[in-house]
Amino acid sequence: MNKRMKKRWNNAITDVPGIKVGHATNKEALTGCTVILCKDGAVGGVDQRGGAPGTRETDSMQPMHLVQTAHAIALAGGSAFGLEAATGVVRYLEERGIGFDTLVAKVPIVPAAILFDLGIGDPSVRPDAAMGYAACQAADDGVVAEGNVGAGTGATVGKIMGIQQATKAGLGTASVDLGGGLVVGAIAAVNAFGDVIDPQTGQIIAGARSLDGTGFADTLAVMRSLVSKTILEFAGTRDTIIGVVATNARLNKEETNKVAQMAHDGLARAVRPAHTMFDGDTLFALATGSIEADVNTVGAYAAEVVAEAIVRAIKTAEGVAGLPAWRDLE
Numbered sequence: 001m002n003k004r005m006k007k008r009w010n011n012a013i014t015d016v017p018g019i020k021v022g023h024a025t026n027k028e029a030l031t032g033c034t035v036i037l038c039k040d041g042a043v044g045g046v047d048q049r050g051g052a053p054g055t056r057e058t059d060s061m062q063p064m065h066l067v068q069t070a071h072a073i074a075l076a077g078g079s080a081f082g083l084e085a086a087t088g089v090v091r092y093l094e095e096r097g098i099g100f101d102t103l104v105a106k107v108p109i110v111p112a113a114i115l116f117d118l119g120i121g122d123p124s125v126r127p128d129a130a131m132g133y134a135a136c137q138a139a140d141d142g143v144v145a146e147g148n149v150g151a152g153t154g155a156t157v158g159k160i161m162g163i164q165q166a167t168k169a170g171l172g173t174a175s176v177d178l179g180g181g182l183v184v185g186a187i188a189a190v191n192a193f194g195d196v197i198d199p200q201t202g203q204i205i206a207g208a209r210s211l212d213g214t215g216f217a218d219t220l221a222v223m224r225s226l227v228s229k230t231i232l233e234f235a236g237t238r239d240t241i242i243g244v245v246a247t248n249a250r251l252n253k254e255e256t257n258k259v260a261q262m263a264h265d266g267l268a269r270a271v272r273p274a275h276t277m278f279d280g281d282t283l284f285a286l287a288t289g290s291i292e293a294d295v296n297t298v299g300a301y302a303a304e305v306v307a308e309a310i311v312r313a314i315k316t317a318e319g320v321a322g323l324p325a326w327r328d329l330e
Helices: 002-010 079-095 129-137 219-225 253-270 295-315
Strands: 020-026 031-048 069-076 112-114 171-179 182-191 195-198 203-206 240-249 282-291
Touching (some): 031 079, 031 240, 031 253, 069 240, 069 282, 079 129, 112 240
Antiparallel strands (some): 020 031
C-alpha cells in the first residue's frame, strides 16, 4: 500500500511497475537524452505520425514482426546524430545479459526517436553512445526530473516565425492510477512546430511569440496569413514531439500498437497544429503485462496522460539562450 501511494505521488511514467527512467543532460550545449528502461522486457508498439521523423528499430515494434518485446526506449536531441545514444543503451543492457535470445547472443531491443535541437546551444555537440550509457546508469523508478533535462534540454515550441520567436519547452511526465492496480503513464519531450494548448482551458501556454511582444501570435492564424507561401521558408524543419506511454496492463502486440495510436489523440489535444510535415511526432507504447485490462480504457487514458505530460513539459521548463519559458511569460 505504501509503495502504491509513493507511485501515485510521483505522477510519472515510473509509477508503472517495471519502468525506470534516466537522463543525461548537457546544459552548456543544450542537448541530452532520456532512457526508459524495462529490463524484464515489455510488449512494444509505436505510432509515428509526423512528416519528418528520426527513428531506429520502429519496424520491430509493429505487428507481423518476430520481436515481441522491447528492453528500453531511447529519446534524444541532436537530430539524426542523436540516434547514436541508443548504441550506449544497447551496450549497457548487453553487459547485463539482457536482450532477445538469438541462441548465440542476447540482442537488446532498443527503439529510439530523436528531436531537432541543433538550432539552440552548440550544434556540434550531440547525444552519443556515452550519453546513452550514462542515462541508463542514472535510471531509477522514482521521481522523474522534468523541464530542461534529458531529451527536453534543448526543446522549443512555436517555430513558424523562426527560433527567435519560439518559447522554451522541455520534458514532462504524468500518470494515472485507474484502480485495481492498473497504471498508465507517459513521458514526452516537447519540441513542436506549433503551439501548446492547455486542454483544461483551451488557451495557448507556449508557442510562437508575437513580434510586438504582446503575447502569442497563434500559429494557426499565422499559417492562414501565409496560405499562398511555403511555410518552410519561414519555419525550417526543427520540430517533433517524441515520447513513451507505458502500462502494466496485459496486452498483446496489436493492442499495444493500438494504445500508441490512441495516445496521439492526447498529442493532438495539446498541440496545435500537430503532425505537420515539419514534425517527427513519434509515440512508443510499452505493456509490462501483469493486470487484465480493456485496451480501449488503456488507450483512452494514454491520451489523457500524454496531454498532461506535454503541458508539464511546458510548465517545468526554464528560459535559456534568450528564449523565455512559460514561467517567464505568465
